[in-house]
Amino acid sequence: MDQQQLKIEAAKTALKYIQDDEIIGIGTGSTVNCFIDLLEPYKNRIKAAVSSSEVSTQRLKSIGIEVIDLNDADSVPVYIDGADESNTSLELIKGGGGALTREKIIAAVAEKFVCIADESKYVETLGQFPLPVEVLPMARSHVAREIVKLGGNPVYRAGFTTDNNNVILDIHSLEINQAKALESKINQIVGVVANGLFAHRPADHLILATKNGIKEY
């Protein structure tokens, strides 16, 4: 099985979390796209979706699923999203697609956060994938200098603007052993909107598609 097939297998396994007449939270990225592509037969059972990006919103609408504002959602029982890395505690790095802030907000609201991923995402130590940080444009250089003080190597994601009209710094060369502490430290830098560490709010479940089958944590 290639990586794309593994993503589809992870997405299929997550279908069991769909409950009739409930609002579902939908993340962003190629793995979540596989999940959305499986949702058409469920569209009359799902009450509505809340979405973490304009791209996912369009994809959901194209198959006839209503997307509502998170402020109008009375509850979000389950949130399905991918990740760039997960460690064994289900702490994640997210934001490779730049959707980290809205993803973090939906994950905070959701009762259950189910992460779907192929085996390449499962790591012992977070940080090989550059950590995305969403930053207000005018604070870009300031935040970059502060990140250097924390030992990281920030790289401006040139030509990319988030759905919130901000920019992304991708932090290279971090070995993340204390994810919660680092998440908090980066959040304290003025100008940071959010960072892609999901440690204070890790996933509740991880569906990992491997060449030897599905593993659930």
Ligand SMILES: O=C[C@H](O)[C@H](O)[C@H](O)COP(=O)(O)O
């Ligand atoms: O901003 C993007 C999200 O955090 C994605 O969940 C993450 O980048 C994983 O994406 P993919 O499923 O394409 O590897």
